[in-house]
Amino acid sequence: MIIFTMFTTLINPKLFIMKKNKFSRINTIFCTAVSLSLLVACSNNEEVEAPLSATALEKVDLQPDLLNAQCSYVDGNWSSTAYLNTTMINTTQTNFIYAQNTKIANVFGQSAVTLKMVHDNSNPNSTYNAISYSNPKKIYFGEAIYIAALNKGQIVPAMILAHEFGHQLQYTYNLPSKPENTARPNELEADGFAGYYMKRPTGYNASWTAAGPGFEFAYAIGDYNTTSAGHHGTPPQRRSAARLGWYLGDYALSASDFDYNFFYYYDGVLSGTYRTTTPERIDPKIDAFIKSKMSELQKIRSGEISAEEFTKLKD
Ligand SMILES: [Zn+2]
Incomplete structure (x- = not known):
């Protein structure tokens, strides 16, 4: 188990x-x-x-x-x-x-x-x-x-549940596709899945005004125990994962395609180790959209965008 x-x-x-x-x-x-x-x-x-x-x-x-x-x-x-x-x-x-x-x-x-x-x-x-x-x-x-969670708003228990269901998707589809020695990729991807659900028109269909403060409570706790098996990602990493998932929520993706896109942008692009050619599996429309958000995502992940600023980002 x-x-x-x-x-x-x-x-x-x-x-x-x-x-x-x-x-x-x-x-x-x-x-x-x-x-x-x-x-x-x-x-x-x-x-x-x-x-x-x-x-x-x-x-x-x-x-x-x-x-x-x-x-x-x-x-x-x-x-x-x-x-x-x-x-x-x-x-x-x-x-x-x-x-x-x-x-x-x-x-x-x-x-x-x-x-x-x-x-x-x-x-x-x-x-x-x-x-x-x-x-x-x-x-x-x-x-x-x-x-x-409820004290922070009705949306927050739903976010936590969406994060937990993200782990169910990982069990079902043998994700994440990029495992590490700690729980970090599992946790960041679950944050991403929840961000995706919150944005999807067929999901919670939230505005960032409603979702942003909830994400901060639900996912941005994080930790700095980077070598611990239970490492969930640092707070800025969790914020950027939720925001990346949120942006991917503009597109209907299967769990496996979400995983592919999530790690392509989170690992490859966000960390600066660009691939010279965009892989075939990446939709050019998604690519253009996420790349237009890359500067913001990088600033979230570096901490340049503070927790408070994160909660007030635009849709
Ligand atoms: Zn989790």
């Missing part, structure tokens, strides 16, 4: 050491009671998920291996007191995000994957994450990150 998450950099290792201790205590004292009450909840709504062995997970994001997996209701990537259901905050949000889940998949010619929310009443902050799983295909959206 492969998993990708959204916000590795927000996980403070010290916090997790504390949490481990806390969970250990909870396990010792309350584990049986918690499990029983959750089993009752499960039998009512059939939300039971078989616990996954921590060693069976390829922890791309180097998430802490909680020692209490045997007590875990969701799986080892979430706290022992976390549980799943299909209600997203309230009816309005549930209807919204499931409609988005279908729409995102449809834009890429796919069927929607299973989507569930992770709650944790004992330790709500532990659900500040969203995870995309490969087998079986599913996305778990943490309640805490959903609420934080």
